[in-house]
């Protein structure tokens with residue numbers, strides 16, 4: 104690798120473009136160079152990779168927070184050097200973890216567990232993201248169910264291990280759950296919703312639940328359109344089903360996105376631990392929690408008979424502590440930034456931020472509705488506010504190009520044209536990947552899996568002014584497509600076959 108141009112690798116004698124590093128190319132057989140090179144040049148190489156990505160703040164596809172104050176970056180760097188698994192060496196960092204857990208548990212109305220004083224905190228854990236949190240929650244449900252199943256049917260542990268349990272969830276599940284079904288040997292029972300709601304229909308779940316059901320997942324803000332599963336109705340329905348069938352099925356709320364939106368929205372029915380059958384809740388700290396990427400949270404109603412099944416007990420400063428995570432060593436930065444963010448914003452700060460984001464989402468929704476093709480609106484709004492009588496949802500706008508117009512381009516073409524104005528708006532098909540059969544299946548009962556749609560996630564960086572520019576670009580894209588879009592039709596099959604159809608998280 105012709106990468107080093109100086110006998111002293113750390114002394115920069117030449118500008119980057121006049122150094123050997125500028126001739127360095129992408130090589131298929133990348134290897135570690137024999138010698139190091141000047142720091143400034145290394146930074147430049149990294150910058151060149153980064154520059155060619157989409158700009159994070161113009162990415163309306165992802166839910167992950169990308170805005171940090173300088174103080175926050177300082178806090179993150181501090182946390183970068185702390186291994187959170189090393190509880191005896193970094194007890195105060197671990198205390199910060201527990202303090203953060205307590206703040207979240209209270210925001211979600213978790214009842215104080217009886218053993219609170221032994222641990223100084225609620226049953227919960229900081230994780231890498233919602234995926235790890237969902238996996239832990241799913242495992243806890245599985246082990247809880249095994250105990251119950253063994254007792255109910257008089258089976259010993261080994262016999263119960265041979266029984267294949269199932270989990271009920273709508274087809275709007277995020278790919279995190281695919282991992283649970285695949286890795287943890289749990290059968291998925293998918294309930295497809297109507298595209299008119301995007302939500303789990305409580306009236307339908309009864310047929311999916313039997314004595315091998317470990318739980319029902321409610322998604323508080325699905326990533327496709329931001330709609331909330333009606334946890335409050337599922338809770339009431341489960342109460343009946345459990346009594347009727349003699350079961351003890353509980354709910355896990357996957358609040359990856361809604362966990363830090365719903366507590367700050369007014370007029371929302373109880374969706375959290377106020378509901379009796381809610382056993383655990385998970386959320387991504389790095390989404391609307393506004394921490395940095397690599398932060399997730401899971402809280403359990405109690406340790407006994409629930410989270411204890413996935414905990415490794417460690418002694419800690421004379422007290423007890425649980426280690427729940429799938430990984431041991433990991434940096435404390437997510438915890439540091441999350442804690443900082445709670446102090447920095449307070450409940451009022453989160454509430455104002457959420458109100459701002461919802462207002463921007465409403466502006467985008469109305470602006471999209473106003474774009475017409477030969478007198479007819481070109482976009483059909485699909486999210487909860489635009490579509491149904493549900494009043495609450497995430498700050499997300501979901502829509503599709505009205506299929507009745509028979510236009511020769513679709514939402515994926517739209518994504519590509521909008522991208523020319525630097526904005527990333529992801530289009531995708533209404534299909535899902537079955538984790539076990541590998542089949543592509545329709546998301547909805549009443550839409551073809553080939554129908555496309557798109558979504559715009561309104562994060563805190565998408566301010567009203569930025570959103571106005573996005574709308575300019577969307578208007579320009581529509582004009583371009585309706586004027587020149589005919590050429591898209593014959594190219595479509597090739598492009599569609601290579602198009603990623605699953606939205607990012």
Ligand SMILES: *Cc1c(COP(=O)(O)O)cnc(C)c1O
Pocket residue numbers: 166231232233234235237276277278279322323324325326357358359360387399608
């Ligand atoms: C994003 C998301 C996940 C996965 O979260 P990560 O933090 O990316 O691991 C799980 N469930 C839902 C509903 C999500 O939106």
